Amino acid sequence: MEVAGDGGEKPEMEEVAGDGEERDAGDGEEEGNWLIAVLSILIAVLSLDLLCLHAGDGGEEGNWLMAVLSILIAVLSLDLDRRAPMIVPIRRLNRKIKEPMSVTRAFRGMPSSLLLSSKLTLFSIITVFHSFEFLEDSPKVEAVLTHLLPPHRHITGGRHITGDRHVTGMFLKMGHYAAIWDHKAAIEVTKDWNGIDQVVLRNPRGASVSLHGGQVTSWRNDRGEELLFTSSKAIFKPPKAMRGGIPICFPQFGNCGSLEQHGFARNKIWSIDENPPPLHPNDSLGKSFVDLLLKPSDEDLKCWPRCFEFRLRVSLAADGKLTLISRIRNINGKPFHFSFAYHTYLSVSDISEVRIEGLETLDYLDNLCQRKRFTEQGDAITFESEKKAKAMLDFGDDEYKQMLCVDGAIIEKPITLKPGEEWTGRLELGVVPSSFCDEG
Ligand SMILES: O=P(O)(O)OC[C@H]1O[C@H](O)[C@H](O)[C@@H](O)[C@@H]1O
Structure with missing residues (x-):
């Protein structure tokens, strides 16, 4: 086993790069996004299918809405892989506190869909730090x-x-x-x-x-x-x-x-x-x-x-x-x-x-x-x-x-x-x- 500073561990500094920084694909978080994307495409296809089945019987409005929403979610999820935009606000927030990385990096490896609820965790960690x-x-x-x-x-x-x-x-x-x-x-x-x-x-x-x-x-x-x-x-x-x-x-x-x-x-x-x-x-x-x-x-x-x-x-x-x-x-x-x-x-x-x-x-x-x-x-x-x-x-x-x-x-x-x-x-x-x- 090796130690940081000795070439062994990937320096954690890399993780704190600028707010607009692109994240590496393959850092483990994309699995969750891919899953959401695939599921969303599936829902979109099903909605379109339903749309065809029920064409003209008055129920198509809801199906259209679902199809459009699912496609939107799929596109957003795929985009998260590339830019992880939801992570950015959390990083900004962390800039204002003393120990930014100890909290931000705790979110790594979690599906992006969980990031919003993790913000609550962020605050409780800070509270505990302060207390x-x-x-x-x-x-x-x-x-x-x-x-x-x-x-x-x-x-x-x-x-x-x-x-x-x-x-x-x-x-x-x-x-x-x-x-x-x-x-x-x-x-x-x-x-x-x-x-x-x-x-x-x-x-x-x-x-x-x-x-x-x-x-x-x-x-x-x-x-x-x-x-x-x-x-x-x-x-x-x-x-x-x-x-x-x-x-x-x-x-x-x-x-x-x-x-x-x-x-x-x-x-x-x-x-x-x-x-x-x-x-x-x-x-x-x-x-x-x-x-x-x-x-x-x-x-x-x-x-x-x-x-x-x-x-x-x-x-x-x-x-x-x-x-x-x-x-x-x-x-x-x-x-x-x-x-x-x-x-x-x-x-x-x-x-x-x-x-x-x-x-x-x-x-x-x-x-x-x-x-x-x-x-x-x-x-x-x-x-x-x-x-x-x-x-x-x-x-x-x-x-x-x-x-x-x-x-x-x-x-x-x-x-x-x-x-x-x-x-x-x-x-x-x-x-x-x-x-x-x-x-x-
Ligand atoms: O003997 P231990 O279970 O390791 O406990 C060791 C010591 O722990 C604490 O300091 C208590 O105040 C002591 O009263 C106790 O003797």
């Missing part, structure tokens, strides 16, 4: 400590408090690195500890993602140092997710629902999606990445009867930034709700030196206090002890000192997806020079 972003700035936080850590903040050193809280962060920065660009970005499929396929991203630092759970198990800096935590007591046996890396919690976070703890996605075998709906070119070019797919099995449908497709892109940029993009789609049936988390186990050298900034004044639910709601008062969260490690089989008694979870999550107010709608949630992890290190 997801809204949470970052909202002083009234709906989820448990939902916030985007602002750039140039650091995680290191500080004051001490105790807690087991859910902290959500979409961009987390820490430590120090020097950037080196390596054009030999590539991915490689190997086996994980259980013989299950895992994808290794090399760009030039490394990251690994197992098809078991779609779980990122490793993310390294340019010195080969591991940035994600894995417990020395981790159990590497399905069906449980191993303790470490970035397990995906879906369709439920924690035990707030009828499903198993953190939902079933982290315990399932995902597949590699060779032909995913495209994302923005910036999400591909110059990065090594893999697209994974999870669809419900018959067994999943018994405990959670919702028709969904969960696409996960894991990508590694040349500067070492790790990005996870989840796209969850309701493919038919009834609306459904879900909660979600990237359960990000970060490796830290000493938890007593860790300091999380950027969450002040936000609300949180404290798991160690029966999920009571509090408002964060301090200028940073720090840790002085813990209360759960000893009770956890797959976690060393003292390992809490080397581990910190800061999750991008939707917890308190689940996402609702109507049929055809898609939700996207993005997690970006980067390493930046710490101001604390600089001061040192």
